[in-house]
Amino acid sequence: MPDRLPLAAGIGLRTPHVRQVLEQRPAVAWFEIHSENYFADGGPSLATLERIRADYPIAMHGVGLSLGSADPLDREHLRKLARLARRIAPAVVSEHLCWSSVDGRHFNDLLPLPYTAEALDHVCSRVHAVQEALGRPILVENVSSYYAFAESSMAEHEFVCAVAARTGCKLLVDVNNIHVNARNHGIAARAYLAAIDPLSVAEIHLAGHDASGPIVIDTHGAPVAPEVWSLYEAAIQRFGRVPTLIEWDTDIPAFAVLEREAAHAQRILAAHDAVAA
Numbered sequence: 181m182p183d184r185l186p187l188a189a190g191i192g193l194r195t196p197h198v199r200q201v202l203e204q205r206p207a208v209a210w211f212e213i214h215s216e217n218y219f220a221d222g223g224p225s226l227a228t229l230e231r232i233r234a235d236y237p238i239a240m241h242g243v244g245l246s247l248g249s250a251d252p253l254d255r256e257h258l259r260k261l262a263r264l265a266r267r268i269a270p271a272v273v274s275e276h277l278c279w280s281s282v283d284g285r286h287f288n289d290l291l292p293l294p295y296t297a298e299a300l301d302h303v304c305s306r307v308h309a310v311q312e313a314l315g316r317p318i319l320v321e322n323v324s325s326y327y328a329f330a331e332s333s334m335a336e337h338e339f340v341c342a343v344a345a346r347t348g349c350k351l352l353v354d355v356n357n358i359h360v361n362a363r364n365h366g367i368a369a370r371a372y373l374a375a376i377d378p379l380s381v382a383e384i385h386l387a388g389h390d391a392s393g394p395i396v397i398d399t400h401g402a403p404v405a406p407e408v409w410s411l412y413e414a415a416i417q418r419f420g421r422v423p424t425l426i427e428w429d430t431d432i433p434a435f436a437v438l439e440r441e442a443a444h445a446q447r448i449l450a451a452h453d454a455v456a457a
């Protein structure tokens with residue numbers, strides 16, 4: 181049976197930390213994996229994940245389905261995703277609200293969609309198809325971006341909320357991505373949060389970025405910035421207690437650094453409980 185994600189801080193499981201997690205079984209509430217790293221049909225990585233899964237709830241987070249692409253939905257990718265979900269019985273399966281392929285060519289970047297009625301119809305039909313293939317609702321995540329389409333006829337948050345309302349999927353709200361887009365596109369971050377139905381929020385992501393250049397880059401390679409912690413506090417005030425993940429993907433530090441970041445998130449969740457009590 182899949183667990184539910186605890187209403188607590190979790191950590192993104194990355195290769196340099198797997199051995200430590202296996203040997204020490206640290207007191208982490210849950211882990212998130214990148215689904216594509218475990219698509220092999222067997223092998224040591226999958227066996228290791230199954231051992232970790234025996235002790236921790238797991239979230240599966242996809243980075244390669246290209247949910248919003250105009251290319252046909254990649255049925256082979258979806259088949260592997262469904263196979264992994266059957267094996268691991270994750271608490272949640274999430275994907276990005278983005279596109280990353282065209283004419284069969286894949287990019288490393290998770291690119292934003294045009295926020296139009298046509299794109300909304302398209303992406304909703306794809307979310308329906310994925311949910312049907314997996315036999316469960318998925319979570320979709322708002323992405324960071326460095327350009328916007330002139331064709332967009334609605335705000336990003338309207339598009340994101342409409343996908344959840346029309347498909348029954350839940351939202352993975354990446355608070356750092358909202359901050360990055362607020363800085364890059366002049367969006368009001370707190371108004372973005374205020375527009376989201378708290379009942380649709382199933383998970384939050386926190387990560388670091390690089391604000392040293394002319395635009396803010398979502399690096400996942402630094403501690404969570406003070407402005408993002410403060411936006412996270414506002415998010416928890418609005419949404420209540422939500423499972424919250426620390427994501428760190430480049431310049432990966434010692435596991436203890438991630439534990440400290442998770443402890444920070446945990447203190448904010450606990451402070452919300454104290455106020456709400």
Ligand SMILES: [Fe+2]
Nearest residue numbers: 321354385427
């Ligand atoms: Fe994220």
